[in-house]
Amino acid sequence: MVVEKAGSSPSKPVGDRCPQQQEPLGHVKKSKQQVSDGFTVKAMMKNTVVRGPPLAGAFKERPTKPTAFRKFYERGDFPIALEHDTKGNKIAWKIEIEKLDYHYYLPLFFDGLCEMTFPYEFFARQGIHDMLEHGGNKILPVIPQLIIPIKNALSLRNRQVICITLKVLQHLVVSADMVGEALVPYYRQILPVLNIFKNMNVNSGDGIEYSQQKRENVGDLIQETLEAFERCGGETAYINIKYMIPTYESCILN
Numbered sequence: 001m002v003v004e005k006a007g008s009s010p011s012k013p014v015g016d017r018c019p020q021q022q023e024p025l026g027h028v029k030k031s032k033q034q035v036s037d038g039f040t041v042k043a044m045m046k047n048t049v050v051r052g053p054p055l056a057g058a059f060k061e062r063p064t065k066p067t068a069f070r071k072f073y074e075r076g077d078f079p080i081a082l083e084h085d086t087k088g089n090k091i092a093w094k095i096e097i098e099k100l101d102y103h104y105y106l107p108l109f110f111d112g113l114c115e116m117t118f119p120y121e122f123f124a125r126q127g128i129h130d131m132l133e134h135g136g137n138k139i140l141p142v143i144p145q146l147i148i149p150i151k152n153a154l155s156l157r158n159r160q161v162i163c164i165t166l167k168v169l170q171h172l173v174v175s176a177d178m179v180g181e182a183l184v185p186y187y188r189q190i191l192p193v194l195n196i197f198k199n200m201n202v203n204s205g206d207g208i209e210y211s212q213q214k215r216e217n218v219g220d221l222i223q224e225t226l227e228a229f230e231r232c233g234g235e236t237a238y239i240n241i242k243y244m245i246p247t248y249e250s251c252i253l254n
Helices: 068-075 102-114 120-138 140-155 159-173 179-197 218-232 237-244
Strands: 034-036 048-050 080-085 088-093
Touching: 068 102, 068 120, 080 120, 088 120, 102 120, 102 140, 102 159, 120 140, 120 159, 140 159, 140 179, 159 179, 159 218, 179 218, 179 237, 218 237
Parallel strands: 034 048
Antiparallel strands: 080 088
């Protein structure tokens, strides 16, 4: 005689037990896919998804650094002041521009091209245009000192800074004789960033692109600058531009 233990639940009849569900034949349980980097042992395994390469960051803006122009301006070393006019702001020069030491001041103003805040950005940009307009023969000997500030400004890859720098370059090549030809040996420092942004145009279809009227379209400004380089750079300008920017087409030969 079998005695049931106290507290134990009564056993269920055999007919009341739930039958186990059998998986249909051919059904394979999918394993979870794992992500791995390329060119590793794990990338060769089954159920592995290879992670794509990271972004190169060619168009990514670079952080700005404190410029010498800002330091000298805050110290009061520049003979300039802000003058409010009916047409807008302009620079009031405390001495005649023709009497300035271009070897000292012009590279400092070009260093201010990296600035993006008022009033530093305004003083640097307008000061450069004023000095180029009145410089004459003083500009050509200073060209080697301007290359590093120009390269630093373009290397920031900021759209606003690139547009301002391109307009300055267009003014620079026509500011005095032989300046365009003097820039040819330095194309390797100036043109690589222009090659990256050359095709940055907005495809607006039938719409109106107002940045073209304001001359803020990067792609169009680069094309204008390259054409100005070719016109003012002499016989070897086109070959050197073509070497750095293979997609450039001559505006003179064509």
